[in-house]
Amino acid sequence: MTEHQTAxxxxxxxxxxxxxxxxxxxxxxxxILARAALAAGFDVKTNEVHGMAQRGGxxxxxxxxxxxxxxxxxxxxxxxxxxxxERVEALRQHQFLASDGLAVVSxxxxxxxxxxxxxxxxxxxVEQRLRAAFPRLVYVDAVEKATRLGNHRAAxxxxxxxxxxxxxxxxxxxxxxxxxxxxxxHVEVNLKAFAAGQECAQL
Amino acid sequence: MKELLSGNEAIARGAYEAGVxxxxxxxxxxxxxxxxxxxxxxxxxxxxxxxxxxxALEVAAGAAFTGARAIVTMKHVGLNVAADxxxxxxxxxxxxxxxxxxxxxxGMHSSQNEQDTRHYARFARIPILEPSDSQEAKxxxxxxxxxxxxxxxxxxLRTETRVSHSRxxxxxxxxxxxxxxxxxxxxxxRFVAIPLWARPMRVRAEERLETLREEVxxxxxxxxxxxxxxxxxxxxxxxxxxxxxxxxxASVLKLGWSYxxxxxxxxxxxxxxxxxxxxxxxxxxxxxxxxxxxxxxxxKDLVPRIGELSPDVLLTVRAKLLGDRVAKPLAAGPAVRMDxxxxxxxxxxxxxxxxxxxxxxxxxxxxxxxxxxxxSLGVLPPLSRMDTLVCMGAGxxxxxxxxxxxxxxxxxxxxxxxxxxxxxxxxxxxxxxxRGASTIIVVDNRTTxxxxxxxxxxxGHTLMGHDTPAISIEEIGRxxxxxxxxxxxxxxxxxxxAVLKEAIFSDEPWLVISRGPCLLDVRQRxxxxxxxxxxxxxxxxxxxxxxxxALEGGEGIPHVNPMLCAGCGLCNQVCPVGAIExxxxxxx
Numbered sequence: 001m002t003e004h005q006t007a008x009x010x011x012x013x014x015x016x017x018x019x020x021x022x023x024x025x026x027x028x029x030x031x032i033l034a035r036a037a038l039a040a041g042f043d044v045k046t047n048e049v050h051g052m053a054q055r056g057g058x059x060x061x062x063x064x065x066x067x068x069x070x071x072x073x074x075x076x077x078x079x080x081x082x083x084x085x086e087r088v089e090a091l092r093q094h095q096f097l098a099s100d101g102l103a104v105v106s107x108x109x110x111x112x113x114x115x116x117x118x119x120x121x122x123x124x125x126v127e128q129r130l131r132a133a134f135p136r137l138v139y140v141d142a143v144e145k146a147t148r149l150g151n152h153r154a155a156x157x158x159x160x161x162x163x164x165x166x167x168x169x170x171x172x173x174x175x176x177x178x179x180x181x182x183x184x185x186h187v188e189v190n191l192k193a194f195a196a197g198q199e200c201a202q203l
Numbered sequence: 204m205k206e207l208l209s210g211n212e213a214i215a216r217g218a219y220e221a222g223v224x225x226x227x228x229x230x231x232x233x234x235x236x237x238x239x240x241x242x243x244x245x246x247x248x249x250x251x252x253x254x255x256x257x258x259a260l261e262v263a264a265g266a267a268f269t270g271a272r273a274i275v276t277m278k279h280v281g282l283n284v285a286a287d288x289x290x291x292x293x294x295x296x297x298x299x300x301x302x303x304x305x306x307x308x309x310g311m312h313s314s315q316n317e318q319d320t321r322h323y324a325r326f327a328r329i330p331i332l333e334p335s336d337s338q339e340a341k342x343x344x345x346x347x348x349x350x351x352x353x354x355x356x357x358x359x360l361r362t363e364t365r366v367s368h369s370r371x372x373x374x375x376x377x378x379x380x381x382x383x384x385x386x387x388x389x390x391x392x393r394f395v396a397i398p399l400w401a402r403p404m405r406v407r408a409e410e411r412l413e414t415l416r417e418e419v420x421x422x423x424x425x426x427x428x429x430x431x432x433x434x435x436x437x438x439x440x441x442x443x444x445x446x447x448x449x450x451x452x453a454s455v456l457k458l459g460w461s462y463x464x465x466x467x468x469x470x471x472x473x474x475x476x477x478x479x480x481x482x483x484x485x486x487x488x489x490x491x492x493x494x495x496x497x498x499x500x501x502x503k504d505l506v507p508r509i510g511e512l513s514p515d516v517l518l519t520v521r522a523k524l525l526g527d528r529v530a531k532p533l534a535a536g537p538a539v540r541m542d543x544x545x546x547x548x549x550x551x552x553x554x555x556x557x558x559x560x561x562x563x564x565x566x567x568x569x570x571x572x573x574x575x576x577x578x579s580l581g582v583l584p585p586l587s588r589m590d591t592l593v594c595m596g597a598g599x600x601x602x603x604x605x606x607x608x609x610x611x612x613x614x615x616x617x618x619x620x621x622x623x624x625x626x627x628x629x630x631x632x633x634x635x636x637x638r639g640a641s642t643i644i645v646v647d648n649r650t651t652x653x654x655x656x657x658x659x660x661x662x663g664h665t666l667m668g669h670d671t672p673a674i675s676i677e678e679i680g681r682x683x684x685x686x687x688x689x690x691x692x693x694x695x696x697x698x699x700x701a702v703l704k705e706a707i708f709s710d711e712p713w714l715v716i717s718r719g720p721c722l723l724d725v726r727q728r729x730x731x732x733x734x735x736x737x738x739x740x741x742x743x744x745x746x747x748x749x750x751x752x753a754l755e756g757g758e759g760i761p762h763v764n765p766m767l768c769a770g771c772g773l774c775n776q777v778c779p780v781g782a783i784e785x786x787x788x789x790x791x
Binding site for chain 1: 365371372444448514515518539541543544547548551577580744750754756757766
């Protein structure tokens with residue numbers, strides 16, 4: 001890769017990839033991130049996969065922000081942060097992350113039907129592979145943390161909180177984004193989950 | 204004021220602001236959310252889901268003939284269904300603005316084929332607009348309506364997956380109601396396409412194309428961005444965004460209104476650059492035309508014609524064209540093993556009523572002609588119980604064809620409720636009329652599930668939220684002439700199997716309605732989670748053949764994930780040793 005090309009793809013634009021399994025709250029996390037970037041004054045584009053999102057398949061969402069964003073799609077090797085709510089899904093999307101990027105991976109394991117029906121095996125050494133693939137890795141049991149805070153479904157906010165560490169957006173922008181994206185009765189637990197995630201990344 | 208909108212939401216917003224008063228469509232990824240967003244403006248826009256795209260276009264055209272502004276939405280394959288009215292509407296033209304919004308799906312994220320809607324614009328000799336972000340998606344609705352009224356022509360607005368499902372900032376403003384009075388003006392020579400008047404319509408369509416050709420060169424929807432003149436790129440739609448990113452130094456001719464082709468603009472641009480590259484997604488429609496103009500260019504020799512483009516794809520194009528080296532994925536990152544990761548295709552949800560039917564079908568040596576919807580997922584292992592999929596309705600008609608050809612096995616057609624109303628009824632009529640013997644199963648989950656739970660004629664309510672009579676599939680079946688019409692509960696394994704056995708081996712056609720609501724739609728569990736009793740389970744794996752995501756197998760005793768289990772009870776019925784019980788019973 002020449003220097004010229006590195007600069008050509010998405011100069012000044014921050015790219016983020018979120019990965020997981022349909023139903024885990026990937027789309028909500030990407031919406032909160034987009035709103036936070038917007039609240040911080042950036043141009044924003046997002047991309048998400050619809051249709052199959054609730055049918056248990058692999059899901060990814062992409063968010064890009066900066067002074068002026070062109071492509072809604074992230075080029076390989078260019079994401080500043082990769083967040084994943086399932087560990088195999090983190091590996092599956094690892095090619096998006098820049099070599100100095102931050103990976104935040106929830107240690108959750110969701111067994112695909114391909115494994116249950118004996119067509120494939122769930123690798124036993126996923127954690128080792130994650131550590132080898134991502135020099136900057138935050139590996140956290142987000143579901144356990146969210147459950148302790150009162151709602152296991154807020155695991156996505158734990159991951160997002162840890163991702164925020166590498167995104168340089170003001171806390172107030174994040175909080176405003178959470179408030180405008182979730183139902184009023186869920187704001188508190190989501191803010192707590194976000195803060196718990198932030199703590200994980202600082203360790 | 205700026206809002207972060209998806210392309211689909213922006214199209215709905217555009218319709219609202221431009222004074223559209225009728226919006227119709229049939230759901231289809233990636234177009235579905237347009238009408239779902241439009242109905243938020245229900246005080247100003249009448250919105251409806253039609254049974255299929257042909258009907259939807261005809262309803263919108265009827266509205267437009269009275270002077271109303273109308274849009275109709277569909278996915279690319281929907282335009283095939285609506286092609287019949289389209290081709291003649293191109294002759295009659297319209298009075299009120301008529302914009303046909305068609306969403307292509309390059310890369311087939313959620314489609315049975317990959318087709319380029321631009322062909323239809325050329326085929327019908329009507330204008331096509333191609334937005335490249337949400338702002339343009341909104342603006343081009345108004346531009347399209349205005350062109351449509353001024354030139355008395357339907358206009359296609361072509362979006363695609365990455366425009367429809369990407370969010371970007373949009374300037375929103377107030378609604379400007381259309382100034383046209385509603386009232387159909389009798390004028391047979393304009394609106395009645397009998398040969399006598401269809402011949403002059405044909406001539407008028409050609410003349411209109413000439414007028415449009417002159418205007419397209421001046422349109423603000425098309426623009427030249429001069430930068431370095433060594434390389435000029437002609438592009439349209441979403442690839443424009445990739446071009447800006449991967450070729451930041453190049454001059455660009457960006458087409459927003461791409462047919463009829465703006466020849467003058469293309470010539471000027473080509474003369475102003477040393478080398479011309481055409482970057483278009485899917486077919487080489489512009490490139491073919493540019494070459495016919497005698498202009499040399501690069502294009503499909505570098506840019507793939509199959510699948511969707513992306514910054515990554517254009518980086519490869521750039522490398523081939525300019526000799527830059529291509530970026531390696533994860534340039535400096537350590538290599539890890541990836542080839543053994545288990546794939547995770549979408550699956551029927553836990554508790555899905557379709558699973559019971561597929562399990563029962565697994566007991567018979569039959570050919571299953573399938574159709575388009577969530578139940579298409581029954582083709583994948585471990586269910587593996589669907590054998591064909593072509594288009595909406597083909598699950599019914601193709602069963603009859605196999606039967607008439609003398610297929611030695613019995614043939615069963617399967618389709619969903621929304622698909623039945625879309626295109627299944629005529630096939631059923633054909634089976635009854637032409638003395639068929641197929642079994643047709645309607646898996647009736649009371650919604651259009653795959654696209655996100657849109658109402659349809661069988662649901663008893665409309666997109667506008669009004670109650671309406673729920674049309675009975677059973678009664679339609681009988682009215683079509685099918686004598687054997689039976690409704691079953693797909694969660695009852697024994698009865699389902701018995702009914703299918705009787706239907707499949709009968710010499711007469713059967714209509715079997717398998718009724719159970721989509722659990723994602725009604726947001727309910729059917730019972731308490733199941734539990735595998737370890738000392739009873741013999742690890743035979745029969746339960747795992749249901750392909751239920753709540754039943755986690757792999758090594759050892761299967762485990763029920765209580766967070767996913769919907770308590771449907773299929774697994775405890777299929778377990779040969781009674782090892783699966785209700786959680787409550789297991790713990791008591």
